[in-house]
Amino acid sequence: MIEVDSRGRRCPLPIIDLARKMPSVEVGEVVRVLADDPAAANDIPAWCRMKGQEYLGSPAPDTYDVRRLR
């Protein structure tokens, strides 16, 4: 799984890290974001909704999975 490590980075940097990673993610593939900023839990799902990607949930603390749909 592709991983983006944004731990220690403040909002909106984890979302920027995720967006910059997307071009290297295949459609259908899952990218895992590690982020400990409190805003990430809200903003990663919101980003997925705005960008038409699939938010798969948070399988562990500070961990968020996103599937590229397009």
Added chain:
Amino acid sequence: MEYRAVHAGAPAYLDAASATPLHPVARQALLAALEDGWADPDRLYSAGRRAQQLREAAQATVAELLGVRPDELSFVSSGTAAVHAAVLGGLAGRVRVGRTLVHSAIEHSAVLHAAAQGEAVPVGVDLLGRLDLDAWNTAVAAPGVALASLISASHEVGTVQPVAAAAEACAEAGVPLYVDAAQSVGRSPVPPGWSLLTASAHKWGGPPGVGVLVVRKGVRWLSPYPGDDRHRPRPTGALDLPAVVSAAASLRAVLGEAQTEAVRLSALVEKIRATVAATVPDVEVVGDPVERLPHLVTFSCLYVDGEALLHALDRHGFAVSSGSSCTASTLQPSHVLEAMGVLSHGNVRVSLHRGTTEADVDRFLAVLPGLVADIRKEAGM
């Protein structure tokens, strides 16, 4: 500096939802009352009686404007003090029924802080920031509910709440409803059916330091503060009587022009909503586009640091506020944006007032896209 031509202009204050500039009538009344209303209104000499007359006149005026009885209304030292008195006194009055406060997830933080003293049950909102009425109806009907709290319209995103329907559910359950009407009073009517209501003068163009608390007849309210009168809200400490007089005079003036202003400001908000969505890429304009306050609009820009955007706008003469976590001391994003599930970073709240002109709005709209683009470029987006 490509925007030199457009940002030349007087600074524009666009944060009326935090504090609205003093209405000219409020200023006049304040100056007059400073001469006349300085004495302790509870004293029996003539200066005290004069102060008492002023207080009673102010009370009668605001009560009439809000459609309540004068003895149902109290002035306290701030909007926050009014909120705390409503929540804590409302809960204390019904302690025999239970300790639970049902509240929307988008209440003002003053409500949430007071709620933390009891058992609080939050009720969610949808993506537009509107209360989930089904969940509300279930929550207020549960055993042990002492009080329910619903903001009249969101102070962060402007969405007007279904107060009448929420009040019906409360009436059916026998639970008093408290409405925080700070953003509505002076701008748009609040539907009836509530038991307690609060407002804040500096949100309608009166001076700061005046809160209004209404407790309807027959509603059990018990003072959470030390003092002799346990059943009637009273200010803790001396009331700023000149400010109270000014608040009452300005509310009358503000309501006199409220309908015209609502139409004018609502059109400017519509312009902001449409233009921001069209000219700023990757932006989300949040809140209900129709069922909303006339003067307030919020949007979030992807990949933008909210604090950086606030500072950039300030340098160009625009005062706005933000619910982004980087602008909060706690690093927590706004609980309102979170409850809605909308983007919390790059957030800007613009709120207009009677001094806001279309030229101010046009200048803001001309400057904004460039500032957002610059911040994104710097972040490598």
